[in-house]
Amino acid sequence: MELEEQYRVLRKQTKWAELFFYQKTDVLYQLTFKFTKEYLMKHGDRTVDQMVQAARSGKQNIVEGAEDGKTSMEMEIKLLNAARGSVHELREDYEDYLKTRHLSLWDEQHPRWEKMQQYCKTHNLWKDYEPLIQKMNAEELANTALTLCHMVDKMMTSYQKKLEKEFVTEGGIRERMTAARLGYRTNQQQEIAQLKQQLELANQRIAELEAENQRLKAR
Numbered sequence: 726m727e728l729e730e731q732y733r734v735l736r737k738q739t740k741w742a743e744l745f746f747y748q749k750t751d752v753l754y755q756l757t758f759k760f761t762k763e764y765l766m767k768h769g770d771r772t773v774d775q776m777v778q779a780a781r782s783g784k785q786n787i788v789e790g791a792e793d794g795k796t797s798m799e800m801e802i803k804l805l806n807a808a809r810g811s812v813h814e815l816r817e818d819y820e821d822y823l824k825t826r827h828l829s830l831w832d833e834q835h836p837r838w839e840k841m842q843q844y845c846k847t848h849n850l851w852k853d854y855e856p857l858i859q860k861m862n863a864e865e866l867a868n869t870a871l872t873l874c875h876m877v878d879k880m881m882t883s884y885q886k887k888l889e890k891e892f893v894t895e896g897g898i899r900e901r902m903t904a905a906r907l908g909y910r911t912n913q914q915q916e917i918a919q920l921k922q923q924l925e926l927a928n929q930r931i932a933e934l935e936a937e938n939q940r941l942k943a944r
Contacts, residue, residue, distance in 0.1 A: 737795075739791040739794055739801075740791075741787055741788050741790075741791035741792075744787065744791075744884075745849050745880060746787070746876075746877045746880035746881050746884065747784065747787045747788070748849035748850055749845075749849055749873050749876060749877050749880075750780070750783045750784040750787060750808070750812070750877055751784055751850075751851060752849070752850070752851050752853075752854050752873060753780050753783065753784070753812070753815065753870060753873050753874065753877065754777075754780040754781055754783075754784050755851045755854075755855070756780075756854065756858060756866065756869065756870050756873075757776050757777055757779075757780040757815065757870065758777055758780070759858060759866075760776075760863070760866050760867070760870065761773040761776050761777055763863075764822075764863045764866075765822075772818055775814075775818065776815060776818045776819075779811045779812075779814045779815040779818065780811070780815050782807070782808070782811035783808045783809075783811040783812045783815065783877070784808075785808075786804045786805065786807045786808035786811065787804075787805065787808050787881075789804050790802075790803075790804030790805045790808065794888075798888060798891065798892045799892065801888060802885060802888050802889065802892070805881055805884065805885050805888070806885065808881065809878055809881050809882070809885075812874050812877050812878055812881075813874075813878065815870070815874060816871060816874035816875070816878075819867045819870050819871050819874070820871065822863075822867055823864065823867050823868075826863070828863065828864040828867070829864060829868075830868070830871070831868045831871075841868065841869060841872055842872060845869065845872045845873055845876055846876065854869075
């Protein structure tokens with residue numbers, strides 16, 4: 726094992742663009758931008774900026790958390806929690822929109838609920854949604870967004886628990902620095918002990934050869 730790998734202090738950075746819940750938050754942002762422009766902005770609704778910012782914050786906090794997580798897992802967990810908070814806020818706004826407009830909030834009883842759930846579960850990229858969203862009305866868009874909000878929250882909760890377990894077992898950067906220093910010192914001591922042992926064996930062999938040489942001369 727190479728020294729830099731064996732005594733790594735910084736965590737390997739999470740590839741945030743490959744996280745499915747990040748990809749879904751990107752879809753949420755794009756969808757929300759279109760939704761607010763189409764159904765709220767022209768009516769002068771003040772929740773436009775609030776919804777777009779919440780959608781953006783959910784996405785950006787995941788990115789910042791992954792970046793900061795290289796040195797601070799604690800900060801990554803906090804930023805992921807902030808991202809979840811933004812998604813919760815966005816979810817509330819979509820629910821309020823449906824309620825105040827007397828539109829349907831789809832549940833298990835709705836004929837299109839199961840198909841929508843399956844699609845959102847298996848598709849993560851905006852390119853998968855964009856062609857469909859162009860044809861959706863306000864109720865369909867809002868329910869799609871709500872489904873994504875629920876899925877993102879569930880996925881992020883599981884990911885946070887994984888990080889928390891890792892933090893408990895491995896510690897933060899201070900613990901990793903201490904472990905790296907101790908590990909390096911222990912390795913140095915072991916190497917010194919091995920070199921001493923090799924030197925003793927070499928000296929012993931030299932003594933044996935010198936003794937053998939003296940016996941040969943005495944003949």
